[in-house]
Amino acid sequence: MTDARIYLSPPDVSDVERKLLLAAFDSNWVAPVGPDLDAFEAQVAELTGVRHAVALSSGTAALHLALITAGVRRGDTVLVPSFTFAASANAVMYLGARPVFLDSTADTWNIDPDLVAEELRLRAGRGQLPRAVIAVDMYGQCADYEPLLEACDRYGVALIEDAAEALGATYRGRAAGSFGLAGVLSFNGNKIATTGGGGMLLTDDGTVATRARYLATQAREPVPHYEHRAVGHNYRLSNLLAAVGRGQVQRLGDLIAARRRTFRHYRTALGDLPGLTFMPVADYGEPNHWLTCLLVDAAAFGADRDRIIEHLGRQHIEARPAWKPMHLQPVFRDCVVRGGAVSAGLFRRGLCLPSGSALTDQDRERVVAAVRAVAR
Structure with missing residues (x-):
């Protein structure tokens, strides 16, 4: 008999997730809104110690919205680690901005804080500061945030934490996803906790959270008819998937x-x-x-x-x-x-x-x- 295939990082779901999913199904909240979605956001916000969590259709969607709320526009530059998955750079390109790739350190495999500080200094001297810096927590290990935050704060540049791979990791006792203007999580099928596909934007900034929710629901204005004053996106997570996520985070x-x-x-x-x-x-x-x-x-x-x-x-x-x-x-x-x-x-x-x-x-x-x- 041939040995069963061993996969790299398959989902690990249990009866906990099954019961929550079926309960959500039976409640008929089969939509990108509902009590499980609200509970999932509150659960992850509490876990990571942030004030606001916005559940979305993917980690890439969360990164896209984080960059929008950071003010990234066409023609801007964003510093991005070269050693990462393509989504970290793709989201920059969605906005017509350009990634500038920086190397990692051999002792962490994460973006080199010294290179970030040097690049910001050089670009400040030319009057060409980037609009944002993305730090990625590689393979579940946080980047070195103290020097990164110091450099970004010195030049007034937004820091975005791509913690797609790092839910549950910590940096000096503080949870991954809680650094910078906004953090990003992924709940893709191969991640440590999954909803089968999904992501989340984390932030302490209420304005950022409100803007992200607005844009994630097609930028619909709060009026009885369908009114749109901005281009939005269909980025909200399904209540059914949020139910699965609740079980995963419990475990x-x-x-x-x-x-x-x-x-x-x-x-x-x-x-x-x-x-x-x-x-x-x-x-x-x-x-x-x-x-x-x-x-x-x-x-x-x-x-x-x-x-x-x-x-x-x-x-x-x-x-x-x-x-x-x-x-x-x-x-x-x-x-x-x-x-x-x-x-x-x-x-x-x-x-x-x-x-x-x-x-x-x-x-x-x-x-x-x-x-x-x-x-x-």
Whole structure:
């Protein structure tokens, strides 16, 4: 019998979510409005310590609205880490603005705060400050927000936190998603908590939250007929999906604990192999270990990253490369980049192992055995 396929980060849902979903269905709140949507927003706002949460159809939609509320317009520039998923840069392009890509640090894999400060200083001297800076919490580990906030505040530039991968992570005791003008979460199917598709905008600024809600509901004016004074978007989350999200957030502690066990298991079981180096854990916070990632030194290990992925694939195990940097993506080839060597190295050598919270001990041992087989 062929072993069942082990996926990289599949959804982990339980009877808790099923009961909440069926209750929402039976209530007939089958719309982008309803009591579960309100409860989900309140639940996540309390969890992250922010005043306002706006549930949306995707993390990308949340990022798009965050940039709009930051005042980003056509012709503006926005500083974005190069080492990230494309959505971080795509949302900038939606507004006719241009991303400027900055490199990461090797010790966090997140945007380099020194490069951000330097770029802001240089652009301030030319009178060309960006409209916003996006920081991304990579693989569930927060960026270094103290220097980022200091640099952005010095020049009056809005900071947007793309915490799509980082729900439940912390930075110096403060929750991911709570930094800057607005934070962004994703509840895509592969995230640590999912609604099957969805996202959320988090903010302490009531004006930002009100504007985001308005734009997310097609910018409909509060009058009996359909009145529109701005171009809006159909971005609100379904009440049914919010019910699933409520269950996921109730179980978030267990979901994070499971991924943390997987990280520790891999680190213990594979840490003796030459040429494998796990993503560093920064001393300023606690990641959620959304994905366990490592770097492969082909000369020391005896095979490169792609060879490992190919072998795992033959064993019905899904593994993937680390993100390909935005400055190496054909669609962004004309954009400005500062640095890039660190990001390129992370992509060239980076490997993401199966990390789902429903992994069994047997699953983890299969992954370990397959990686060790390549080393042999």
